[in-house]
Amino acid sequence: MSFQKSTFHHPRLKVNDLGLTYRDYEGALSTLCAGCGHDSITSAIIQACYELSIEPHKVAKMSGIGCSSKAPNYFMSKAHGFNSVHGRMPSVTTGANMANQALLYLAMSGDGDSASIGFGQFAHVVRRQLNMVYMVANNGVYGLTKGQLAATADKGVKNKAGEISLFNDIDLCSMALQLGASFVARSFSGDKKQLVPLLKAAMSHRGFAFIDIISPCVTFNNHPASTRSYDYVHDHITTAAVTDFIPIKTEITTDCNVGDCEDICLHDGSIMRIKKLDSEYDTRNAHKAIMDIEEHKKKGEILTGLLYFKPTASHFHEINNTCDTPLNQLTQDALCPGARILSGINDSFR
């Protein structure tokens, strides 16, 4: 990248528990189009990580290919990142996580990356319950190749070139619910107030967390015929439940009606507060969530917020019964059985 970001910052910027400022969580200067929803997601991730006092170097930023997948370059430059091949971020993340379960895996994908070329890998990483945050920046179009329709585009909508989406769309939240994800949410890049707490909750969740983030493409899918434009989403958004994230040792204050509020203690002792905006909504019922998504869609609404949450979920390493030491830190002594055992093995082949 030819642009250099200024390293100058205000001397009295607020610091978090680690003594890091917001700017310590930033990345390279974005090369996405001005106004791109993905940049808002980037900024929400930065805010969430800063506020959660996540150590940047304990994060692995994973992505595939597409506009969405460039985003990890634009946050947390002190974290390692892996921009892999198109649609294959889930397998690379699986392997990386197998090797080192001590990192926080923040993965960014797009609608083409996850709902088309990588649909199989998406499905299987959900099945495997990998401990990761899987974000999809969903704008309904292929940005880098200039505006072709994506599989998440609503049937019947037109792209900027006037081409109509002829086939049924794929709803990734419904898929994730179907396949057993333990945290499923949908949000909107333009609603940071909702997105940041959801991201924090997803990052604190131990298990597979999926967030589909509607993220308008200002260049190719922000026109009046689109159902992924800023205007359309603002007008049609509806929310089931939102989360508040209360870090450990923070005093809990009540600001919602009893009955519509649920506090869940997470594995690290922090509290996730679920606030139901629709008192009928049940965040513990995956099957009903799929139906609710569908019903809202029929009404022309986009259901957002926390859709499903299972606080006691298990994850890949628990299922696999992997040792607690990350595999990449095991030494030769632990790994190599040595010559004496080999001699016994030789004898079994005589």
Next chain:
Amino acid sequence: MSKHNEKSLHKQTLHKQTLSKKSPNNKELPQACQAINEFVIRFANTNGTGSASANNMFAKAILRMGIPVSAKNIFPSNIQGMPTWYEVRISEKNYLGRRGGDSELVVAMNSQSINDDINSVKVGGYLLYDATKALNSEQIRGDINYLGIPISAICLKEYSNPRQRQLFKNVIYVGALAALLDMDFAILKDLVKDQFKGKEKLITPNIYALELGYQYAKQQFICPLPIKVESRDLLNNRIMVDGNTATGLGAVYGGATVVGWYPITPSTSVIEKFASYCARLRIDPATGKKNYAIVQAEDELAAIGMAIGGGWNGARAFTATSGPGISLMAEFLGLAYFTEIPVVLVNVQRAGPSTGMPTRTQQSDVLCCAYASHGDTKQVLLFPQDPHECFELTAQAFDLADQLQTPVIIMSDLDLGMNDHLSTEFKWDDNKKYQLGKVLSTEQLDELEVYGRYLDTDGDGICYRTLAGTHADKGAYFNRGTSRNKFAAYTEKSADYIDNMERLTKKLTTASQLVPQPIIKQGKKIAKIGLIYYGTSSHAITETIDHLKEHGLSADTLRIRAFPFNGQLEHFISKHQEIFIIEQNRDAQMKSIIVNECQIDPNKLNSILHFDGLPITSRFIEQAILTHFEQQSSTQQAS
């Protein structure tokens, strides 16, 4: 000889009806085959009937008599009901390649294939068959000896359970062979005991079945036959094992912890064996938890993706595949090459293209692996010849991948991977330490003023890498398949791109010095002929050299063990007048690479290409060489 032969084989007048059909035209039978410890037995069975384990027991019994033996399982891509063959070559001369040609003894247990099987008996050889159903007149050859045993009838009488009736057929003929070939019966009994350790109930009935066959043969035929075995002490501590087991074990010893894989014949057992050794050897004693993770992936793309993710994060990671899996993995191999991630891929080659012949062997992925993926790529390949090298080179592959920060592909094949081979035992030196390559520690990063992921500080084309989580402020970089500068930042600048690509070339030159060197065998005086070969073709070479000597031809040999090559191959080629490159593919793939990489005139290189899906034979190689010289001399005479 015909009648004499029949009578000499059958002590009594049993099976007279069958016997009377044997030489209907009253032709003289040629002399019966005679051999001690130097012949081939071919078992013709139906797959899914349990014959493989009985046949394997037979081969192992020969081994335990101290006689060199090789066994080839020639099986269909099918689970039950198709013809399958098992070819055992017994050779005290240590000729352990497939011999080719007809067999001295054929055990014909499959009525579907029996006509072909009868025709595959060498003139003067023997056919052991199930005489429950009489052979028809077309199945009677005048020039071979028939050993009929009513195996089905015996089983019907002895066993009530249908599965037993089937399974024990195999054990009965092994028992009969023990008598006919003068095998050590006690060894067979020991093998049964070994095989059913933990399932003791099965030992007695199996030994009983062996004895049924043994006694029948003893009573009905003059035992032993003129072809027979005699105990020797010729193994020199060798073991008999298949290459996939060795590869799986090599990965355990090499320190592999992360595996993504997708089942595909003939590579599947690499991972299955790795998993079973890990379950034995890699469980943390304190917690009972696994010191490894294996995921059966959704496809080969995900399998290699996982291995690459694991390699990027500093674990020793690998996957194994065959044929179509290699094609699917190509994109990821390009990513790992370009982003410089260590990963090991085991390719157990089978006959292509496309689905090809999934249960037949070939060396036909050499080109597509050497240059796997789009763009200018070049991969590191290792070519093991036997289980010993499968073990050794697999363990070494993890060192090489870490040292070179690039994929290392182990080029096995179905013959090596799935057949049992007599091989030097596995060796491990406890003083040998894993070579983890250039990975910066927290302390090293602390001391570093400037870090660039792609800075070639040492001038060998290999840069220093860092692992996520190592240092709070230094060493993080964005790993990307796009072009980048020395600091891992995206760039489309031509100079940066060229610089990086040229450094990768330099790295492959470094690789050529680190990889296993070729094995060259030549006398003080350089021979006229130079044979170049790799992988399983080596099993036919000793025999080839001996037979060429009989024709007054001497040959030096060079066995390629790795790609990229260094100067030794070119030197060998330049020193020999006649070069033959022996390969198991149609298109002379290794020759293409040699021509391409070493800038050698293709006319200087003669190809011997065997690609019918079965392991190459020395007869095939000899024939090709002799024909070459015959043609050469007739051309010279003509001119």
